[in-house]
Amino acid sequence: MKNQAVFLVKKMQAMRVASRKPHAVTGFTAFSLIELLVVIAIIAILAAVATPVTNKIMAKARVTSCSQQMAALELAIANYQLEYGTIPMWIAGGVPKSIDNALNTVGSLGQPGRDFIECLMGEDTTTFRNPRKITFFEPNYTENGKSGYGTSQLNPSQKGFFDPWGNAFYVTFDFSGDGMVRPVTEATGYSRYYTVQSKGPDGQEHYAFIGGENDDIYSYK
Numbered sequence: 552m553k554n555q556a557v558f559l560v561k562k563m564q565a566m567r568v569a570s571r572k573p574h575a576v577t578g579f580t581a582f583s584l585i586e587l588l589v590v591i592a593i594i595a596i597l598a599a600v601a602t603p604v605t606n607k608i609m610a611k612a613r614v615t616s617c618s619q620q621m622a623a624l625e626l627a628i629a630n631y632q633l634e635y636g637t638i639p640m641w642i643a644g645g646v647p648k649s650i651d652n653a654l655n656t657v658g659s660l661g662q663p664g665r666d667f668i669e670c671l672m673g674e675d676t677t678t679f680r681n682p683r684k685i686t687f688f689e690p691n692y693t694e695n696g697k698s699g700y701g702t703s704q705l706n707p708s709q710k711g712f713f714d715p716w717g718n719a720f721y722v723t724f725d726f727s728g729d730g731m732v733r734p735v736t737e738a739t740g741y742s743r744y745y746t747v748q749s750k751g752p753d754g755q756e757h758y759a760f761i762g763g764e765n766d767d768i769y770s771y772k
Contacts (some may be wrong), residue, residue, distance in 0.1 A: 552649070614716040615767065616698060620714065621747040621770040624722070627671045629690035631681075638724055638744050639670055639679045664719065668700060668712045678685070714749040714768075716766050720750045730772075746771045 558702050582590075670679035679688075689710055696704030697717045703709045704717050711719045713732035723734045725744045733740040734748060750756055751766035 602697050613752070615747050617714045617751075617768050618696070620712075621720065621749065621768070623690070623710070624671075624688065624720065624747050625745070625770055628722075630687045631671060631685075633743070634683070634685060634687075639667060639681075641667075641724070642678055643682060649747075662756060663712050664712075667722065672700075716750075716752055718750045721750075722746070723748070734769075741771050743771060 584681070628638060666676035666678035668677050668688070670681045672690070673681065673686035675681045675684055675686050691699035693699035693701035693713065693726075695717075697704060697714055698713065698715045700712045701710060702710060703713070703719075713719055721734075723732050723746045725732050730742060730744070731740040732743045732746050733744060747770040749768040751768050753766055757765040757767050
């Protein structure tokens, strides 16, 4: 009887040890080549469908971001005008520059465009004055030359304010003082003191009076 009890105890211990060991996987069937090809084809189809949708969403987001940047820049100019009683004036030879309507657009890259942006950022430059050094504009800083103020991706020696595609914004002023702004790309003028424009995704200026597809983005349209 004692021997039987010892035998049963040992058997139970052996069963416990066996239950802790990993069981071998049985009945596993590998995928066939055809099944793998079908799975790969399905993934490729899903990727082909999803990619254009994602690209459209990203493109729309860039346009929205661009419009927001232009609105912020226009607001900064408006606040400058409220503070000083005038739009930022292009100073040349110590006096405000009076130029014809075909040349009244200032890019936001290089001189004097960089001076214009930095003037709104609180600097008193020699080209655009901000004697009280008030900060009207606080753009995002960019390291890749896109969506903010930073170094040009095409010309590392120049700084500017760039749209989401890496193009410098263009600001057209009413330097002539007649209450009309006439962007060089437009056939007619607008009753405003200033406008902001982006060249859009293709990076090319489009002239309204020439025609063709136009993806430029305007603050006044």
